[in-house]
Amino acid sequence: PVAPPVLFFPDPGMPCRAVMNGQQCRRGAKCTYSHQKTSLVKFLDELYAARKTLDVCVFTITCNEIAEAIIAAKKRGVKVRVITDDEQAKCTGSDVYQIASEGIETRTDSDPITHMHHKFAIIDKKTLLNGSFNWTRQAVLGNRENVIIMRNPALCDVFTKEFNAQWKLFEKN
Amino acid sequence: PVAPPVLFFPDPGMPCRAVMNGQQCRRGAKCTYSHQKTSLVKFLDELYAARKTLDVCVFTITCNEIAEAIIAAKKRGVKVRVITDDEQAKCTGSDVYQIASEGIETRTDSDPITHMHHKFAIIDKKTLLNGSFNWTRQAVLGNRENVIIMRNPALCDVFTKEFNAQWKLFEKN
Ligand SMILES: [Zn+2]
Ligand SMILES: [Zn+2]
Numbered sequence: 001p002v003a004p005p006v007l008f009f010p011d012p013g014m015p016c017r018a019v020m021n022g023q024q025c026r027r028g029a030k031c032t033y034s035h036q037k038t039s040l041v042k043f044l045d046e047l048y049a050a051r052k053t054l055d056v057c058v059f060t061i062t063c064n065e066i067a068e069a070i071i072a073a074k075k076r077g078v079k080v081r082v083i084t085d086d087e088q089a090k091c092t093g094s095d096v097y098q099i100a101s102e103g104i105e106t107r108t109d110s111d112p113i114t115h116m117h118h119k120f121a122i123i124d125k126k127t128l129l130n131g132s133f134n135w136t137r138q139a140v141l142g143n144r145e146n147v148i149i150m151r152n153p154a155l156c157d158v159f160t161k162e163f164n165a166q167w168k169l170f171e172k173n
Numbered sequence: 174p175v176a177p178p179v180l181f182f183p184d185p186g187m188p189c190r191a192v193m194n195g196q197q198c199r200r201g202a203k204c205t206y207s208h209q210k211t212s213l214v215k216f217l218d219e220l221y222a223a224r225k226t227l228d229v230c231v232f233t234i235t236c237n238e239i240a241e242a243i244i245a246a247k248k249r250g251v252k253v254r255v256i257t258d259d260e261q262a263k264c265t266g267s268d269v270y271q272i273a274s275e276g277i278e279t280r281t282d283s284d285p286i287t288h289m290h291h292k293f294a295i296i297d298k299k300t301l302l303n304g305s306f307n308w309t310r311q312a313v314l315g316n317r318e319n320v321i322i323m324r325n326p327a328l329c330d331v332f333t334k335e336f337n338a339q340w341k342l343f344e345k346n
Contacts, residue, residue: 001327114183117305162317
């Protein structure tokens with residue numbers, strides 16, 4: 001088999017908004033953001049490609065660029081569901097309340113000791129993003145991390161079962 | 174494509190040693206360990222199957238059953254290399270010093286703020302274990318976690334490049 005695409009972090013910098021939007025940056029040397037197609041840009045491309053469903057199951061979400069992509073999916077009519085860790089959702093910088101305030105259904109576990117430690121997303125039932133990568137600025141810019149992009153509907157089914165089991169388990173939290 | 178095998182945690186309990194060794198437990202109701210083929214047992218099966226090389230690149234290693242499997246690989250002649258996080262290696266319960274004391278080459282990053290946050294292993298250049306799962310008792314028994322078992326030499330090559338880049342980078346630490 002061929003290797004699926006893999007994104008490694010850390011990135012050299014946060015991406016310029018022009019590059020994120022697939023345009024040329026006009027600020028030239030004044031712009032201090034990265035103009036490369038970084039791992040974060042490729043990661044965001046997957047979220048912006050969602051058309052029907054986006055199931056996010058990630059321990060920590062604090063990266064604003066990623067939260068914006070989740071909210072943008074909701075706004076264009078994608079059915080979005082988010083599961084995250086209860087303790088992490090309360091942390092400084094967490095984007096979970098903002099995501100919920102946009103009308104996106106969001107659930108958490110309810111245990112301060114054990115963790116909802118997954119870091120996966122299922123896009124349109126056909127693409128799975130999975131690896132060590134929490135959706136945080138520290139993970140983008142500081143840590144050694146990986147995300148494998150797997151275009152495999154059968155594997156998406158396996159992870160959707162885990163997602164749905166937690167979705168039910170965390171209904172009352 | 175078919176779905177590769179996926180291990181989900183938490184497990185219902187730590188496995189009985191008889192089950193880990195593929196035998197029947199003779200202690201009957203007195204034995205308080207799990208007699209199911211848990212996710213940890215299936216995970217350990219992969220490590221015990223290593224014949225030539227085992228490259229471990231995992232943020233935290235504190236689960237004694239897993240450390241034993243790494244040491245057993247070394248003892249049967251497998252070339253074992255371990256990369257882990259510097260701060261985690263110093264934590265209570267870390268098995269990294271024990272692993273190093275068995276003559277297994279072990280390297281860490283040297284940054285107290287950023288993390289070597291991967292959780293992957295490459296076995297015999299053909300099987301990749303990757304996911305959210307740190308190699309800890311808390312992850313086995315408490316957390317929602319996943320490991321995908323990917324039999325894909327091309328994907329192993331991609332991760333071996335990342336492993337070797339870090340191996341060189343962390344040489345002096
Ligand atoms: Zn720019
Ligand atoms: Zn037993």
